Amino acid sequence: xxxxxxxxDQLRTMWEKGMTASQIADELGGVSRxxxxxxxxxxxxxxxxxxxxxxxxxxxxxxxxxxxxAPPPRQEPExxxxxxxxxxxxxxxxxxxxxxxxxxxxxxQPRIVSVGPGGFLRQGPxxxxxxxxxxxxxxxxxAKPSADIIGKTSLLDLTEKxxxxxxxxxxxxxxxxxxxxxxxGFPYCVEHCGRAYQAQLPRGTRRPPPPLPFGGPRxx
DNA sequence: CCCTGATTCGC
DNA sequence: GCGAATCAGG
Numbered sequence: 001x002x003x004x005x006x007x008x009d010q011l012r013t014m015w016e017k018g019m020t021a022s023q024i025a026d027e028l029g030g031v032s033r034x035x036x037x038x039x040x041x042x043x044x045x046x047x048x049x050x051x052x053x054x055x056x057x058x059x060x061x062x063x064x065x066x067x068x069x070a071p072p073p074r075q076e077p078e079x080x081x082x083x084x085x086x087x088x089x090x091x092x093x094x095x096x097x098x099x100x101x102x103x104x105x106x107x108x109q110p111r112i113v114s115v116g117p118g119g120f121l122r123q124g125p126x127x128x129x130x131x132x133x134x135x136x137x138x139x140x141x142x143a144k145p146s147a148d149i150i151g152k153t154s155l156l157d158l159t160e161k162x163x164x165x166x167x168x169x170x171x172x173x174x175x176x177x178x179x180x181x182x183x184x185g186f187p188y189c190v191e192h193c194g195r196a197y198q199a200q201l202p203r204g205t206r207r208p209p210p211p212l213p214f215g216g217p218r219x220x
Numbered sequence: 221c222c223c224t225g226a227t228t229c230g231c
Numbered sequence: 232g233c234g235a236a237t238c239a240g241g
Contacts, residue, residue, distance in 0.1 A: 003233085020224070035234050037225060042232070046226095 001030030153179030163189035
């Protein structure tokens with residue numbers, strides 16, 4: 001698989017929604033978790049809340065990645081001697097202490113949500129925000145056997161005694177199995193055994209190409 | 221061991 | 232640019 005614009009877009013969306021690389025890889029299909037991560041980084045989508053601790057990365061080979069020598073102290077220790085403890089004045093609950101001169105505490109932007117099948121966002125009991133509609137509005141309906149499959153032998157109907165020769169192509173609405181009584185000892189009925197098992201001819205002898213299984217190449 | 225993301229490096 | 236291999240942490 002290759003990274004088409006569409007797939008890149010899906011990757012972006014899912015990554016930003018907080019789906020794990022594995023989930024994204026599954027959903028996209030044809031790519032590994034590593035591929036997803038690699039692509040995400042190449043795209044510049046980087047390091048969102050990951051379960052991995054943000055410890056230094058002392059790669060054994062390369063030079064140490066830019067380690068911040070000293071994060072610019074937002075407040076000098078000298079500027080605020082221990083006066084505060086001596087001031088019994090009614091203070092705001094400790095939360096505001098560190099962000100005193102600045103604006104009110106910034107509400108943490110990345111809300112952690114989980115993503116359900118179909119791409120909807122699950123909400124916790126405490127969530128008061130209106131439900132976010134699924135990106136692609138899909139209606140989930142109970143699976144119902146399609147009209148042209150009723151009466152046919154489905155995967156669930158297969159037993160030891162039933163011919164398992166596939167009729168049609170998997171994934172198509174009318175895909176089913178032969179369903180005849182099997183040739184005892186074989187997974188297929190007598191007719192399909194004749195198709196499945198070809199006599200071994202001496203080497204070098206030409207023979208007409210055998211009929212392709214699954215009803216031959218798909219025609220659309 | 222399972223999972224996670226990050227990084228490297230040969231292709 | 233891609234992604235397997237590898238690393239490192241939960």
